[in-house]
Amino acid sequence: MDGIFVNNPFVVGKYLSDDYFCDRVAETDFLRKQIYNGRNVALISPRRIGKSGLIQHFFNQPDIKDDYYLFFVDIYATTSLAEFVYTLGKEIYEQLKPTTTVWKEKFFQIITSFRVGFKFDAMTGAPGLDIGLGDIQTPQTTLDEIFSYINEADKPCIIAIDEFQQIGEYAERNVEALLRTKIQQCRRAQFIFSGSKRHMMSNMFYSPSKPFYQSAISMGLEPIPINTYTDFAIRLFEGNGRHVDKSVVEAVWQKYDGYTWFIQMMMNELFALTLPGEICRSERIDEAQRNVIMSQENNYMTLLSQLPPKQKIVLQAIAKEGIARNITSSGFIKKYSLNSASSVQAAVKLLLKNDMITQTDNAYRVYDYFFSEWLAKVY
DSSP states (O other), rough: OSSSSOSSSSSSSSSSOOOGOOOOHHHHHHHHHHHHHOEEEEEETTTOOOOOOHHHHHHHHHHHHHEEEEEEEOOOOOSSHHHHHHHHHHHHHHTTTTTHHHHTTTHHHOGGGGGEEEETTTTTTEEEEEEOGOOOOOOOHHHHHHHHHTEEEESSSSEEEEEGGGGGSSSSSHHHHHHHHHHTTTEEEEEEEEESOHHHHHHHHHOTTSSTSSSSSSEOOOOHHHHHHHHHHHHHHHHHHHHHHHHHHHHHHHHTTHHHHHHHHHHHHHHHHTTTTTTOOOOOHHHHHHHHHHHHHHHHHHHHHSSSHHHHHHHHHHHHHHEEOOTSHHHHHHHTTOOHHHHHHHHHHHHHHSSSEETTTTTESSSHHHHHHHHHHHO
């Protein structure tokens, strides 16, 4: 191990080190090859399968973190160009803040529209970035400054933009074209565009009418193979004085279709339920699932209470079905006492837009497996 100690080795929601990260060797090598050869990458796959973890793992490789400045920008919560610019600028400065490079010292010289947020910490005297969105009066100008700054870097940069499809939802119409031009002119950075809404990302990068057409090498992300993950989970149990039946890990993997985040949550709870020296067996799976769902129950109740009635009843129907097909058929509508095919279509459109459900071909399921299980049992 590399000196990092955790009580529970099944880490959820963050990247710690190679020791707690499973596989993705080929994917990491693929990213390295593209970046080394000056190609941007569009990483397109569903949420919770491990895109962010892969990028953080790639960033943690010795040759990458030594040879590049690395920036990971999550724009999932942004709704405008001003928020995008703010998030990008803040991430760059926060990453550079601990360094003492000449390039860092130029930050406020070049990005002058951030100058208003330059403050000294009253206790330590250290400079800090303390800006609000209101300080960015002309986001396009600030974006120009940020890219001018990147081009002054004293070593190459890799900028990963997570949930990149979000720029397609901005009120401003020209954001894609504006960013494409800036990125095309950027000499000192390679970009990883990561996105989970496959239809939007595909439209951005595969449609000839779109600014980002053929601007990046496309890359998908499949579930980690069941045998690979099983070996990983057994190693973590054994390395921490516990044991787990191979069949337990395989059952969890299959239950959640290989989606890393949900599997890790279950394995985290199964590990917590297993005392040192004990063997974790299959009868613990149901208890672990109940515990995980119970820990989220208040969130699920709040989420459900905020949904309009028509969306709520369609969501519940999809959850009860598990994998729902032919949802506008008379059989499905009658089975779940839904209003009409048109009302189901309208509800599904909004549920998809808000990431409540996901679609593969003509099949729908509730995006969050735990939420789906809670819905199916409670309602």
